[in-house]
Amino acid sequence: MHVATSPAFKSNATKAIADAGLQKALARSRPQFMARRSAAVAALPEFEALRDTARDIKNHTLAHLDFYLERFAEKVEAAGGTVHWCSTADEAREAVLRICQDAGARTVTKGKSMISEELAINDHLEANGIQPIETDLGEYIIQLRHELPSHIIAPAFHLNREDWEAQFRKSHTDLPADRVFHERRDILTEARAKLRARFLAADVGITGANFLIAETGSSVIVTNEGNGDLTQTLPRVHIALASIEKVVPTLEDCASILRVLARSATGQAMSVYTTFSTGGRRPGDSDGPEEYHVVLVDNGRSSMLGGEFQDMLRCIRCAACMNHCPVYGSVGGHAYGWVYPGPMGSVLTPALIGVDKAGHLPNASTFCGKCESVCPVRIPLPKLMRHWREREFERHLTPPGVRTNLAVWGFFARRPSLYRMATRAGAVSLGWLGRKRGRFARMPMASGWTGGRDLPAPEGDTFFARYARAQRSGRA
Amino acid sequence: MTREAVLGSIRRGLRRGPLTDEQAAPLRARLASHPRHLRPAIAEGDRAALLLRFIANVEREFGTVSLLPSLAAVAEAVADYLASQNLPTEFVMAPHPDLQSIPWAERPMLRIREGRAEATDLIGLQHAFAGVAETGTLMLPSGPDRPTTVNLLPDTALVLLRASALVGSYEDAWDRLRAERGGAMPRNVMLVTGPSRSADIEQTLELGAHGPRRLHILLIEGG
Ligand code: SF4
Numbered sequence: 001m002h003v004a005t006s007p008a009f010k011s012n013a014t015k016a017i018a019d020a021g022l023q024k025a026l027a028r029s030r031p032q033f034m035a036r037r038s039a040a041v042a043a044l045p046e047f048e049a050l051r052d053t054a055r056d057i058k059n060h061t062l063a064h065l066d067f068y069l070e071r072f073a074e075k076v077e078a079a080g081g082t083v084h085w086c087s088t089a090d091e092a093r094e095a096v097l098r099i100c101q102d103a104g105a106r107t108v109t110k111g112k113s114m115i116s117e118e119l120a121i122n123d124h125l126e127a128n129g130i131q132p133i134e135t136d137l138g139e140y141i142i143q144l145r146h147e148l149p150s151h152i153i154a155p156a157f158h159l160n161r162e163d164w165e166a167q168f169r170k171s172h173t174d175l176p177a178d179r180v181f182h183e184r185r186d187i188l189t190e191a192r193a194k195l196r197a198r199f200l201a202a203d204v205g206i207t208g209a210n211f212l213i214a215e216t217g218s219s220v221i222v223t224n225e226g227n228g229d230l231t232q233t234l235p236r237v238h239i240a241l242a243s244i245e246k247v248v249p250t251l252e253d254c255a256s257i258l259r260v261l262a263r264s265a266t267g268q269a270m271s272v273y274t275t276f277s278t279g280g281r282r283p284g285d286s287d288g289p290e291e292y293h294v295v296l297v298d299n300g301r302s303s304m305l306g307g308e309f310q311d312m313l314r315c316i317r318c319a320a321c322m323n324h325c326p327v328y329g330s331v332g333g334h335a336y337g338w339v340y341p342g343p344m345g346s347v348l349t350p351a352l353i354g355v356d357k358a359g360h361l362p363n364a365s366t367f368c369g370k371c372e373s374v375c376p377v378r379i380p381l382p383k384l385m386r387h388w389r390e391r392e393f394e395r396h397l398t399p400p401g402v403r404t405n406l407a408v409w410g411f412f413a414r415r416p417s418l419y420r421m422a423t424r425a426g427a428v429s430l431g432w433l434g435r436k437r438g439r440f441a442r443m444p445m446a447s448g449w450t451g452g453r454d455l456p457a458p459e460g461d462t463f464f465a466r467y468a469r470a471q472r473s474g475r476a
Numbered sequence: 477m478t479r480e481a482v483l484g485s486i487r488r489g490l491r492r493g494p495l496t497d498e499q500a501a502p503l504r505a506r507l508a509s510h511p512r513h514l515r516p517a518i519a520e521g522d523r524a525a526l527l528l529r530f531i532a533n534v535e536r537e538f539g540t541v542s543l544l545p546s547l548a549a550v551a552e553a554v555a556d557y558l559a560s561q562n563l564p565t566e567f568v569m570a571p572h573p574d575l576q577s578i579p580w581a582e583r584p585m586l587r588i589r590e591g592r593a594e595a596t597d598l599i600g601l602q603h604a605f606a607g608v609a610e611t612g613t614l615m616l617p618s619g620p621d622r623p624t625t626v627n628l629l630p631d632t633a634l635v636l637l638r639a640s641a642l643v644g645s646y647e648d649a650w651d652r653l654r655a656e657r658g659g660a661m662p663r664n665v666m667l668v669t670g671p672s673r674s675a676d677i678e679q680t681l682e683l684g685a686h687g688p689r690r691l692h693i694l695l696i697e698g699g
Contacts, residue, residue: 029679046516053513066486067495067503073479079661085479137685138676156676164677184677192686199686200595215507216661226628226672226687233624233664244482249503250510255646259516266675269533270611273687274667282663284620286592298482305489 006337009360033323036267058314075217079279081292105203111228112136113208150333205231209242260376321371343371362388519645533612537670567599592623600630618664633688
């Protein structure tokens with residue numbers, strides 16, 4: 001079981017900054033993610049309007065979540081499937097285990113699923129003598145290395161080619177030890193061959209779900225490799241693991257959200273495989289699973305409804321926020337210490353594992369606003385991080401030094417004219433100093449950040465300018 | 477019961493009880509009428525424009541297309557394609573009436589097995605229910621005449637698509653499916669856009685991860 005190391009964010013981050021392999025991976029991949037998204041967005045003039053549509057669909061669904069989940073469950077049952085309602089992670093783990101045991105399962109293949117990581121399904125299955133096999137290429141190597149994913153759509157984001165080759169040599173001991181990997185393709189081919197055998201032997205396939213469709217009782221997965229499809233097609237039993245906020249009313253609602261999902265994630269107009277599963281094998285079918293189960297998991301979501309964090313439940317796990325986040329760009333995903341990294345993780349993790357364990361995460365922000373500006377469902381991530389900081393402050397969990405500075409900032413923030421006066425000078429001078437490169441390589445009093453990363457120069461009145469100013473006032 | 481526990485805590489969050497029939501009525505109507513939202517301009521256009529856009533999008537996503545005048549031209553096109561890729565002439569074919577009606581006997585070199593695909597099949601021929609121009613996407617619903625394994629297991633996926641089944645948007649494709657199936661959802665519906673791929677190794681794109689490495693579409697203009 002992966003114990004959350006989120007409480008150690010600061011030391012995790014320091015380690016990450018000194019990790020040459022990670023820094024190489026970050027430097028290579030992040031500009032690509034950003035460039036691909038912006039090209040995809042530029043090619044679709046309606047993109048901004050489609051973000052509004054996606055947000056509105058999610059808001060409508062969340063306001064009637066009980067209704068749509070009931071309709072969804074009725075439709076699954078009408079198609080011969082079974083819905084397992086689970087309030088907690090324990091219940092969900094037990095439900096998955098019971099289905100696997102009833103199927104007499106010895107091995108289980110898995111499609112990539114963040115909720116499965118959240119629930120640590122693999123550990124639970126292993127502890128009960130069932131072998132889970134991750135089949136997404138990135139998840140596969142993460143499993144071999146006993147790591148958590150470092151990115152929600154690119155689990156092996158932090159690894160370089162050397163790491164893959166070394167791990168495959170170590171794990172695939174039946175192959176000649178002196179084999180040569182001439183190109184990346186050879187690594188892929190080896191994994192494909194290894195996993196083919198696994199797909200064919202598995203008794204149960206577990207996938208996540210990007211959407212659940214109330215209209216039809218379908219679970220939907222969105223992938224590029226095809227492993228999720230093999231996982232849910234070949235074994236006798238298919239389990240779709242989904243958290244409650246994945247439901248949308250209709251196929252049309254799903255289509256609208258799909259138009260912003262892949263473009264925000266990988267910059268594709270559409271992922272390669274978007275697959276809708278509804279019940280088990282039908283009369284006359286020559287393939288497909290005989291049993292279809294949906295394990296529907298709350299695990300803390302319902303307590304986010306109706307409050308300041310409800311907006312977070314719109315998240316469609318596209319990863320745009322972390323791809324564009326300067327903090328993620330410096331420290332990578334593992335520093336966040338649990339399953340969900342980046343801005344979305346900074347908001348979600350405290351809600352799911354407690355602010356006492358993850359209270360540092362909402363501070364892992366420069367409040368540059370980039371995450372919100374790219375979020376396809378317009379989640380106000382900086383505002384939500386600020387809410388956590390306020391809560392943390394109220395609960396007196398913040399170390400005294402930080403508390404003083406925030407108190408000073410709060411004092412100014414509540415007095416707009418004074419605040420503007422106090423911050424203008426700071427913003428102007430920072431803007432001027434940073435104007436050459438648009439970033440600061442060093443900044444007094446912020447070496448915790450700038451020791452390992454460049455601080456973006458404020459384009460206008462950014463939080464950091466305010467914060468730096470408040471710090472100066474506080475220390476004067 | 478856990479179902480009630482989950483629904484109960486959702487309702488506590490939303491600060492209300494179960495919806496009354498009156499409150500639920502508009503939601504039921506929304507499900508029944510499944511209204512469309514904003515569709516981008518790339519999903520609109522006349523037949524010729526949609527055809528061109530579909531082909532351009534398939535090619536951008538690393539698929540290939542042969543435009544053929546009729547089903548009668550398929551056997552030759554398949555043989556030519558397999559030869560051009562140095563592939564064997566044996567393939568598994570979805571048992572779909574359209575595919576069965578092709579005069580395969582004119583090409584005795586081609587060895588065809590009908591049914592689901594097995595792990596040993598290198599090449600598969602599927603029949604597409606619809607093509608979506610906006611992203612060059614194929615709609616492949618499962619059923620006795622369209623086994624899902626044919627889409628997934630072979631290294632080379634050949635797919636026959638009639639130009640008359642080409643639509644602009646995903647919504648159009650769903651409406652076509654609803655019309656044909658009387659609203660019933662097939663067990664599995666795949667929307668496929670290009671061949672399988674992965675960028676998990678150093679965020680560098682490689683085609684042919686777990687699914688097909690090649691996707692070749694036989695697009696039939698006439699009967
Ligand atoms: S918060 Fe927004 S940008 Fe981040 S993963 Fe979720 S949907 Fe994507």
